[in-house]
Amino acid sequence: MGRRSAFTQLGTLAAIGLALLGFAGWAHAHGTYHDRLAAASSKIEAHPDRAILYVERAHLYRGHRDFAEAMADLDRAEALDPELIDTDFMRGLVYLDLEEPENADTALSRVLTKSPEHVAALEARGRTRMLLGRYLAAARDYDLAIAHQATPQPEPYLVRARALAAAGDEHLPEAIAGLDAGLARMGPAVTLEQAALQLELQMGATDAALERLDRTAARSPRKDTWLARRGQILEGAGRDAEARRSYEEALAALSKLPASRRRAAASRDLEGQIHEALERLSQKSVAGESSGP
Numbered sequence: 001m002g003r004r005s006a007f008t009q010l011g012t013l014a015a016i017g018l019a020l021l022g023f024a025g026w027a028h029a030h031g032t033y034h035d036r037l038a039a040a041s042s043k044i045e046a047h048p049d050r051a052i053l054y055v056e057r058a059h060l061y062r063g064h065r066d067f068a069e070a071m072a073d074l075d076r077a078e079a080l081d082p083e084l085i086d087t088d089f090m091r092g093l094v095y096l097d098l099e100e101p102e103n104a105d106t107a108l109s110r111v112l113t114k115s116p117e118h119v120a121a122l123e124a125r126g127r128t129r130m131l132l133g134r135y136l137a138a139a140r141d142y143d144l145a146i147a148h149q150a151t152p153q154p155e156p157y158l159v160r161a162r163a164l165a166a167a168g169d170e171h172l173p174e175a176i177a178g179l180d181a182g183l184a185r186m187g188p189a190v191t192l193e194q195a196a197l198q199l200e201l202q203m204g205a206t207d208a209a210l211e212r213l214d215r216t217a218a219r220s221p222r223k224d225t226w227l228a229r230r231g232q233i234l235e236g237a238g239r240d241a242e243a244r245r246s247y248e249e250a251l252a253a254l255s256k257l258p259a260s261r262r263r264a265a266a267s268r269d270l271e272g273q274i275h276e277a278l279e280r281l282s283q284k285s286v287a288g289e290s291s292g293p
Contacts (some may be wrong), residue, residue: 062097092107143160157192160178167196231246244283
């Protein structure tokens, strides 16, 4: 597998996630930027030959968008320990921030040559390849990231599906199958279900999308939103009579909510949208009758 990195030794996916997200939450939890920078610099003064300390300070610089300082520290880390994969991992993230995906891909590929199961590097390179328009290569990186995740998360499944969909309509079935694999592994996840439903609609698989929607709605304590969405799908498919029934059922479900929930802005907006849809269907029906024989 190659040399283990200091991040791998931290032992948590949370640490990896923070690396990808720029350590924003970590930063707020551990004092001001300048306090943390001073502490990191003090460590380096005490141990100037420890490469990982320069990488850690590069994290701080990156979070503050001091990219030149970050790169300088990464150069120092590399000079001290050319085999430390954390250096290239962080370099790849900085290149992503700088909107230099070709350079990011090169740096992250060096990480993965040494450590093929580095989940964070796989995800970062997958995003890089999305930016480069290398959609199938991005999907393959996410295949590996998902396979090596200790704890499955929805986001990699979603990004992989987006990559496959971007690669062309012929890859939509694989994208949907990948989302279903995530659901099988993690259990119900509305974000994955909605993404798969949208892809089924993109394929023109209206009945499959409706079946998925009905399964999702059955697990939801509130039916009004799902019924309204069902009406939209049916209306889009030209199945106006069925759409009308779904919209009317959505209104009925809204009417059964407690008064406080019915008065909520989201509920009022949904009710307005349903009435607009019913009016639209009525006008369409009248226009059809007037143009008949």
